[in-house]
Structure formats: structure tokens, C-alpha cells
Amino acid sequence: MAKLFATPEFRQAMNISINREEIAEIVYNGLGVGRQASPVTGSPEFDADLVKMWTEYDPKKANDLLDKLGLTKGSDGIRKRPDGKALEVVVEHISPTGSPENDQHELVKGYWEAIGIRATMKAVERSLYEEHCRTGEIEIGNWGFDRSSVVKADPGRWLGTITDGPWAPTYGNWYAKAPFKQEEPPADHPIRKIWDLWDRVQVEPDEARRNALFQELLGVHKAAPMVIGVVGEIVAPQIASNAFGNTIAGYIADDTLRDYGLISPQQFYLGRA
DSSP states (O other): OHHHHTOHHHHHHHHHTSOHHHHHHHTTTTOSEEOOSOOOTTOTTOOHHHHHTTOSOOHHHHHHHHHHTTOOBOTTSOBBOTTSSBOEEEEEEOOOTTSHHHHHHHHHHHHHHHTTOEEEEEEOOHHHHHHHHHHTOOSEEOOOOOOOSSGGGSOHHHHTOOTTSOSSHHHHHHHHTOSSOOOOOOTTOHHHHHHHHHHHHHHOOOHHHHHHHHHHHHHHHHHSOSSOOOEEOOOOOOOOOTTEESOOSSOOOOGGGTTGGGGOOSOOEEOOO
16 A cells, blocks of 8 residues: 555545535534645745645546556445555544544545545544554554644654654654654655755755745645645634633634744733623
8 A cells, every 4th residue: 555655646536535625514514624734824834725735526537546547446336456455545543433523534434435445444542543653553544734833843744753643654753763663765755855855944044045945845745745634724712701811812723832822922811801
């Protein structure tokens, strides 16, 4: 499966077979936006083209792409891998039954099976999920694509090095010199360009040039996304008393600065309700 996952046309087919608008409406009550995994609106690194990349719902084109890869369908409608085995993917996640994320998984399973990719959605305990990520035992993992507001402050999701949602876990371990299973990527793998650009970003003294280099890094992802984004920018309600001052509505909820840190609240205060 590694060879297929590394094939842009295969990833494109998996992307465009997903009906993101339907998921946003059914699962998130219309309070989310179908989008690719990318910096959120308001981020300094926001890229409108990346948001839309491979997000159109086009199952016919998805089928055509898979046909051209020689992945023919059997009598049961499931395609065959190059080795003759059934084309099946296993998605590991930590979403409990009844959660919006679990409902999303079941819809994605249906979309993929409609184009001939059998999908098994496997719920596991979080520590086991993270262990599988670190050791490269995971085939496809599902996790929220957070840290997408002030991206340069925490770029692990883009470098493939973050341990709960890596898209190239053993490669990421190799680059980060992590104490887990490592594998050096091929010389022509796009992740090497990503790492090279990040290395240059970190030592570039000119801010404008530094920002341009990072946008070039995002451009590698934009050319052929390595992550499948589904729905994002979901409303994140926060409840505050009328007496609790210095709260601001409309800001981004993201892990980078633990949500509230993004509004730089030097102080909160209690006043009259």
C-alpha cells in the first residue's frame, strides 16, 4: 500500500470521492466548511488555493483515476491491488461511537467503497493509536489538523514529524532523530524538499524572505496533498459570564497557543453582569 499512497493520482481519487458538503451538513449541522487540510482563515500562512485543492466531489473522475492506475474492480465491486489482493485500507482513530467524528468516518467509508476501495474504520485507545503512529504500524490515521493558525510556530503537521497525525511517520522520525522506528525517504520524495525549505526558514533573517520560503513549503503540499482534509473551521462555542471581562468573540480556537493565547489576554477581570 505504501507505493499506492505515494502515488498522487491515488490520493487525489481518495480525496475527490468524499462529499465534504454532505458531511458538513449531516455531521456538523452546517457549522463546518468542506476544505483541504490547510492553514485556517485568518492565519498569516492562509492559502486559498490549498484550501480547495482536491476537494471537489467527483466520484466519476475518482473512478477514472483508479482505472488508469490499473486497479480493476472485481465482481464484488472492490478493486484489486497490483498483487491481486483486495484493495482495502484501514483507518485507525480514537473517536467513540456516537461522536461527530465517528459519524464522519462511516460516511467516508461509504464514499470510498463506492469507488471500489474497501475501508475498515478501527477505533483504538489513544495510547495505542499514538504507539502505532510512532512505530509506523498505522496505515491511515485520523486526527484533527490543528496547529493551523500560527503555523510557523509549530509546523510538525507539515513536516510529518508530529506523533499523533503523521503522514510519513518513519520518515518523520528519521528527520527528527526520534527514538522510534526510522526510515530514510527516497532521494526524490517530496518530503525532502519540505524539510530543506524548513531548514532554510529557520535560519533566514529576512522576515519577508522567511515567509516566502514557508509559503513555498506549503506549495509542495498544494501540488499533491499528503493529508486528506475533510471538514474544518467548525464553530467552537465558548461560554463566558457577562461579568467576565476582556473576552473576545470570533478568534481562532487552536492548540498552538492553547486557544485563548491567540487573543493575548494580558488580563481578564470580573465586573458587573
